[in-house]
Amino acid sequence: MATTTVARGKAAAGSTKAKRKAPFPVEFYRSALGKKYVMAITGIMLMGFVFAHMVGNLKMYLGAEDFNHYGEFLRELIVPILPRTVALWLLRLGLIGAFGLHIHSAYSLTRMNHAARTVKYQSKRDYIAANFASRTMRWTGVIFGLFLIWHLFDLSWTGTGATYVRGEAYQNVDHSLSRFPVAGLYIVANLALGIHLFHGAWSLFQSMGWNNPRFNAMRRNFAAGFAAIIVIGNVSFPIAVLAGIVGN
DSSP states (O other), X not given: OOOOOOOOGGGGGOSSOOOOOOOHHHHHHXXXXXXXXXXXXXXXXXXXXXXXXXXXXXXXGGOHHHHHHHHHHHHTTTTTTSOTTHHHHHHHHHHHHHHHHHHHHHHHHHHHHHHHOOSOOSSOOOTTTSOHHHHTHHHHHHHHHHHHHHHHIIIIISOSSSOOOTTOHHHHHHHHHTSHHXXXXXXXXXXXXXXXXXXXXXXXXXXXXXXXXXXXXXXXXXXXXXXXXXXXXXXXXXXHHHTTSSOO
């Protein structure tokens, strides 16, 4: 006679355990909405950094003493509350974290969008809506990201061919940008950054839900103005060095 085995207890509800939920911030980040928020917030942080960095570098036009003093000021932030350079390194680590989250959220959203699109476009995309800046976001981000790594080695860590002296920020910038290939790379990278900033500054309003059509003209003007300020300010440095306006 056949026998029947009866499952008892929790096993009766199923042999597979329910997946335990991660903490809310993790679960939220796993969603498309969460990734959009993270990309927008980290984008705002990075926009604030590039603006502050550009404004600080304008001290080059005041001469070596003022620019080197500015560099020393950054290393002495909130001393003696924290030891020398600690606050600067905390800011750097925060920026690295924001940069990493920005890249990961952008990459993840792209993967999610591709997975959701089961049918490829049957005709050419509407490139009036998807303008040049939006279509090239990936590549402008990659170009500037690679330049940033090189730039850090060139002017902050070890030097990449020019005479590098720790603490002599003005002289280091002058020696670096006096090389025509480096000046050209600096200009190209900042043009890519400007394109990236234009679309990023425009789209972050939509990502944060601040996209009332009545303010579209204001959003576009802000995005264009912010990108232009950054590009003009940054590109002026290699031009000024090559032209002999600043430097030894």
